[in-house]
Amino acid sequence: MKITEVIAHPLSAKLPQKSWTAHESSDSAQLILFEVRTDEGITGYGEVQGGPQKLICDMAALLGKAAVGMDALGHETVWEKLFSLTSPRPGGLGGWDGLPPPLPRNSRPQIMAAIGGIDIALWDIKGKAMGLPVYRLLGGTKSAVFTYATGGYYIEGAPKNACADELAGFVANGFKAVKLKTGAFSIEDEAARVRATRDAIGKDILLMLDLNAPYTVEQCIRFAHLVAPYDVTWLEEPLHWYLQPADFVRLAAASPIPLAHCEREWHRYTVRDYIDSGAIRYVQFDSTRHAGFTESLRIAHYAAIKGVQIAPHTAAHIHGHIVSAFADKAFAAESHGAHDRHPIQHEAYIGGAHMKDGMLHIPDTPGFGIDINWDAVKHFRA
Numbered sequence: 001m002k003i004t005e006v007i008a009h010p011l012s013a014k015l016p017q018k019s020w021t022a023h024e025s026s027d028s029a030q031l032i033l034f035e036v037r038t039d040e041g042i043t044g045y046g047e048v049q050g051g052p053q054k055l056i057c058d059m060a061a062l063l064g065k066a067a068v069g070m071d072a073l074g075h076e077t078v079w080e081k082l083f084s085l086t087s088p089r090p091g092g093l094g095g096w097d098g099l100p101p102p103l104p105r106n107s108r109p110q111i112m113a114a115i116g117g118i119d120i121a122l123w124d125i126k127g128k129a130m131g132l133p134v135y136r137l138l139g140g141t142k143s144a145v146f147t148y149a150t151g152g153y154y155i156e157g158a159p160k161n162a163c164a165d166e167l168a169g170f171v172a173n174g175f176k177a178v179k180l181k182t183g184a185f186s187i188e189d190e191a192a193r194v195r196a197t198r199d200a201i202g203k204d205i206l207l208m209l210d211l212n213a214p215y216t217v218e219q220c221i222r223f224a225h226l227v228a229p230y231d232v233t234w235l236e237e238p239l240h241w242y243l244q245p246a247d248f249v250r251l252a253a254a255s256p257i258p259l260a261h262c263e264r265e266w267h268r269y270t271v272r273d274y275i276d277s278g279a280i281r282y283v284q285f286d287s288t289r290h291a292g293f294t295e296s297l298r299i300a301h302y303a304a305i306k307g308v309q310i311a312p313h314t315a316a317h318i319h320g321h322i323v324s325a326f327a328d329k330a331f332a333a334e335s336h337g338a339h340d341r342h343p344i345q346h347e348a349y350i351g352g353a354h355m356k357d358g359m360l361h362i363p364d365t366p367g368f369g370i371d372i373n374w375d376a377v378k379h380f381r382a
């Protein structure tokens with residue numbers, strides 16, 4: 001089965017309300033739907049969360065051309081070929097060997113995103129060709145996996161502790177674990193938000209904190225000690241963006257709360273160094289941001305060897321399959337607390353994994369089990 005075409009559909013949906021993490025705002029949900037077609041009539045779908053969408057789609061067109069004619073079931077071969085285009089090769093200058101010249105260094109996040117979209121679609125094709133859901137291809141047996149809901153985004157003018165009611169609402173809807181956005185206010189105000197949230201959700205619900213990189217090592221140690229009494233499962237993305245595994249080691253040595261990290265890493269080589277440092281207890285790769293499902297699997301195997309639990313970042317309908325296959329080596333898949341957080345996924349996808357009673361239920365349909373509502377795609381086209 002040969003790849004005949006790669007199409008990237010940039011989609012965007014206005015959200016009813018602008019919200020913030022500690023670092024950035026968003027007033028729209030975005031997604032690039034990847035479509036990989038084959039000469040046997042099987043089409044696979046992938047997804048990319050990232051931007052700028054136009055640049056990712058341009059890279060997808062370039063990489064897609066290089067993938068045409070390749071074996072659609074050869075995900076390793078396709079991945080290696082596309083990744084190899086990011087570095088110089090003998091005779092590759094100017095594209096004189098018939099392949100694109102070494103890809104621009106200033107577009108690496110977008111190139112890795114485009115590789116990811118194509119790769120995810122190849123796994124969808126593989127499942128459809130074999131008549132099996134992806135988690136079954138991987139040897140998984142669990143059709144239901146643990147999931148948690150993320151909320152507590154900041155909204156202008158809202159009371160500081162509004163997050164408590166919001167996350168208690170997720171619990172009322174069946175979630176047994178929730179994650180709170182923190183890091184935007186003072187350390188004392190953030191500790192108050194965590195305390196209010198713990199009081200609202202009760203003592204039996206797992207509570208994780210997603211910081212979005214607001215602290216130095218010293219600030220984060222202070223924060224960790226302040227919130228430790230509220231039984232926090234992890235501190236996610238705790239340190240400023242430029243800090244490295246050595247800094248995470250210093251934090252981990254002084255923090256009473258375990259660390260989770262790596263949702264923004266582009267490939268397995270930097271994730272390896274975080275895992276090897278011993279500082280992180282949860283690894284949060286994201287197939288839909290960078291490098292795809294194949295790279296996530298490599299990271300997951302490495303993490304399992306090193307005793308680091310996998311906790312993939314968002315895209316539960318895709319990552320739930322890895323969580324299933326890695327059983328007790330995996331913590332959970334991450335869900336949105338409410339559908340209106342991502343109207344595109346909610347409306348453009350038919351079928352796929354869904355949450356009920358705190359568990360993500362994966363259907364037995366082949367691949368990732370998702371059909372596309374093309375009217376919705378047309379509606380959301382950016």
Ligand SMILES: [Mg+2]
Nearest residue numbers: 210236237263
């Ligand atoms: Mg995060």
